Amino acid sequence: MTKRLPLSVFIIAQDEADRISRPIESVRDWVDEVVVIDSGSRDDTRKIAESLGARVVHNDWAGYGPQKRFGEDQCRNDWLLNLDADEEVTPGLAAEIKARFADGSYRNADGWRVMIRDTFAHEHEPATWAYGYHQIRLYDRRKGRFSQSTVHDTVRPEAGAQIANLSGIMAHRSLKSLDFQVFKYNRYSNMQVEDMEMRGRSIPRLRLLTEFPLSFVKGYVFRRYWRYGWWGLILAMNYAHSRFLRVAKAYQTDLVKERSS
Structure with missing residues (x-):
């Protein structure tokens, strides 16, 4: 033994x-x-x-x-x-x-x-x-x-x-399916926005324009997703979307606050 x-x-x-x-x-x-x-x-x-x-x-x-x-x-x-x-x-x-x-x-x-x-x-x-x-x-x-x-x-x-x-x-092995990945990104972006609110952090609105393309480059090039071929393209697109989703939800939260004030 x-x-x-x-x-x-x-x-x-x-x-x-x-x-x-x-x-x-x-x-x-x-x-x-x-x-x-x-x-x-x-x-x-x-x-x-x-x-x-x-x-x-x-x-x-x-x-x-x-x-x-x-x-x-x-x-x-x-x-x-x-x-x-x-x-x-x-x-x-x-x-x-x-x-x-x-x-x-x-x-x-x-x-x-x-x-x-x-x-x-x-x-x-x-x-x-x-x-x-x-x-x-x-x-x-x-x-x-x-x-x-x-x-x-x-x-x-x-x-x-x-x-x-x-x-x-x-x-x-975090990605067991694309369906699971989308669910995970959605849930985690909610948690990130809640955490930012608790800490009094905000995201500049300009990042609504820059977050997706810059994150795509980060994933496709710097994370080397391009090495996976077509699968890597999917990974980079989903990664960029997850980053954009966080910024979009933070902006949505700001809009709700502005309307209620």
């Missing part, structure tokens, strides 16, 4: 029956525990997670940051690895984490950034050119916790904490 690392994995989820197995199966054989924080699934998310050996805890949805902070508190180890329900640890990343725990070098830092790369439904693994971003996902919760933001879920290290990068990749 493989020796399990003194590491807790936690995953927030709701109605993820069709993909909750991937993140759990990518870690369950070598970590001490997997904890799934379910915010009220109406499908078989809970049943599937438990059948794979995860411990499932219910917590009503309070926003991304608060939900992940609740997840941190449910873990029995101080060293945590956070996964989303649409992510999975690749074999290379798993081997790297195991090696660092074996020789103790994981203690060389208080938190480790992981490269998270887009992986689409027709792909087995991320393309080498796939868009990705670094986030702290392996960390000592005594030296950093997720932020309280309801929209942005980011680990905030304490002052003086040492942060380093892992070389392994985490696969990010």
Whole structure:
């Protein structure tokens, strides 16, 4: 039997029956525990997670940051690895984490950034050119916790904490269908506008003209969506639309305020 690392994995989820197995199966054989924080699934998310050996805890949805902070508190180890329900640890990343725990070098830092790369439904693994971003996902919760933001879920290290990068990749399967993507963009843009209102932020109206074309260029060129051919064109168009939608909804909110004042 493989020796399990003194590491807790936690995953927030709701109605993820069709993909909750991937993140759990990518870690369950070598970590001490997997904890799934379910915010009220109406499908078989809970049943599937438990059948794979995860411990499932219910917590009503309070926003991304608060939900992940609740997840941190449910873990029995101080060293945590956070996964989303649409992510999975690749074999290379798993081997790297195991090696660092074996020789103790994981203690060389208080938190480790992981490269998270887009992986689409027709792909087995991320393309080498796939868009990705670094986030702290392996960390000592005594030296950093997720932020309280309801929209942005980011680990905030304490002052003086040492942060380093892992070389392994985490696969990010956020797009399971175009229908799902449109629904997600619509919901998330609502949350972004609400967050801006709470913080007293506004968006210049000129961005109604510039947001779509500039975002298209960002996605198609700088995120390298062009490498995917026609599929990349679709990705860039949808990305630009999602960015424009946020600006449009913020403008709509301003119009309503002006009329009511």
